[in-house]
Amino acid sequence: MTSSADVHRSGFACFVGRPNAGKSTLTNALVGSKVAITSSKPQTTRHAIRGIVHRPDAQLIIVDTPGLHRPRTLLGRRLNDLVYETWSEVDVVGFCVPADQKIGPGDRYIAEQLAKVARRTPVVGIVTKADLVGKERVAEQLLDLQQVLEFADLVPVSAVDSFQTDELSDVLVRQLPEGPQLYPDGELTDEPESTLIAELIREAALEGVRDELPHSLAVSIEEMIPREDRDDLIDVHAVIYVERQSQKAIVIGRGGERLRDVGSRSRQHIQKLLGSKIYLDLHVKVAKDWQQDPRQLRRLGF
Numbered sequence: 246m247t248s249s250a251d252v253h254r255s256g257f258a259c260f261v262g263r264p265n266a267g268k269s270t271l272t273n274a275l276v277g278s279k280v281a282i283t284s285s286k287p288q289t290t291r292h293a294i295r296g297i298v299h300r301p302d303a304q305l306i307i308v309d310t311p312g313l314h315r316p317r318t319l320l321g322r323r324l325n326d327l328v329y330e331t332w333s334e335v336d337v338v339g340f341c342v343p344a345d346q347k348i349g350p351g352d353r354y355i356a357e358q359l360a361k362v363a364r365r366t367p368v369v370g371i372v373t374k375a376d377l378v379g380k381e382r383v384a385e386q387l388l389d390l391q392q393v394l395e396f397a398d399l400v401p402v403s404a405v406d407s408f409q410t411d412e413l414s415d416v417l418v419r420q421l422p423e424g425p426q427l428y429p430d431g432e433l434t435d436e437p438e439s440t441l442i443a444e445l446i447r448e449a450a451l452e453g454v455r456d457e458l459p460h461s462l463a464v465s466i467e468e469m470i471p472r473e474d475r476d477d478l479i480d481v482h483a484v485i486y487v488e489r490q491s492q493k494a495i496v497i498g499r500g501g502e503r504l505r506d507v508g509s510r511s512r513q514h515i516q517k518l519l520g521s522k523i524y525l526d527l528h529v530k531v532a533k534d535w536q537q538d539p540r541q542l543r544r545l546g547f
Contacts, residue, residue, distance in 0.1 A: 252302065256421035258329050259308040260371070261359065262341030263351040267373035267404060271341065272296045272307050275405035275414055297428050303418040304426050308335060313355050320536040332359070337367045337420035339413075340394070344386050344401065345377040348393060356393045367397035367420045371413065376403035440546075442515050446483055446527070449511035452520040454495055454503075461488040462496070463535065463545045472524070479523045480517065486532045486545065496529050504529065 260268040276296035298305040310331050316322040331355075332338055340359060342352055359368055370390045375383050383401045390399065398416045400411045443464040450462055463486045472478040487493050497504045508527045515523055535541035 252420040252423055253304075253425065254302065254418055255304040255306075255424040255427050256336035257306045257308055257334065258337045258339060258417045258420075259310055259335045260339045260341050261310060261313060261328065261332070261355060262373075263313075263355065264347075266341040268310075268341050271339075271371070271373060271402065271405040271410075271413075274407065274410050275305070275307060276370050288471065298414060299430060300414070300418070303421060304428065305414065305418055305421065306427065313358065315354070318536045319539065320542060323542065329358075332362045332366065335366065336422060337397075337417055338362065339371045339373045340365055340368055340396075341373045342386065342390055343374045343377075344372050344383050345374055348386075348389050352442075353393065356435045359394060363395060368394060369413075369416055369420070370394070370396040370399040372401040374403060374405075375401045375408055376405050438519065439469060441518060442466055442469070442481065443483065445518070446485065446507065446511045449507045450485055450496055452507075452510070461492055461536070462486070463532075465545060477522055479519060479521050480526065481523050482526045483528075485527065485529045486535060487529065487536055488532065488536065490531055493529050493531055500528075 253510050260271060262268055273296070275298050277298075296307040298307065307333050310328045312394070313325060313328045338359065340355065342348060343515070362368070364369070370387075370393075372383060372386045372390060378386075387401060389397055390396075397420060400413045400416055402413050403409060443466050447462060447464045450464070455523060465484050465486065466481065468482040468485055470480050472480055485496055487496060496507070504527060508525050512523060512525050515525065530540055532545075535545060
């Protein structure tokens, strides 16, 4: 007879919540590496990036979904479809609500949608950003969250100072089926490198820009090739797409200053990811109203 210590579990979890509820930061904290982009701008995650948590007793694969919202564009509808599709395929769902914001209509809307899957899939309530408030406020938020949905478990966490992240990992793992490793040791994500690189450039481009930009910005990696005469250098050619000429000016900045800053910031992360020096060739192009155009959405990978 196998003791419970010998049981190995493996499966998929995903975090849901309003845009900017701390889902990507939490994914990175659990995986222990920067795999999901984090930005102070809402609605920045577009790809269901899987982060892989390796433990002796389990392998937890985290799918990071876009924030669910009431859609206004074709892109918005596609992002929501991606969320619903993901919910139906995972073993456990983590519903993230930040500790420093009252539970609002956006959270209740998500809870209503989640109630439909909660019969089949366990949902864990997660109060994020616990470092921003006192213990009483965290306790209050847990009680309020309890009224919203029937949860399999409730956990307060802070990804910033690692408060209860191990506890959350245990709670999620308990909901996984028994099974072997699904990915080799050492792998942190199954996303292609080009997708991760595009996301890192997009994150850098979103830093410090005006609020109208997040939805309008997409990055495409045109080419990634080792430099012919050097084995320690990779040439990365990337294009940042915006929807209007005025947005192009914002991304480039005065005298190209912002674009240079985007390049140097993202280059550091890309070099770390690839373990190699890179030359980053970055251009900004206008793709008019791409969020509403099915052909352009396909070309940009949506």
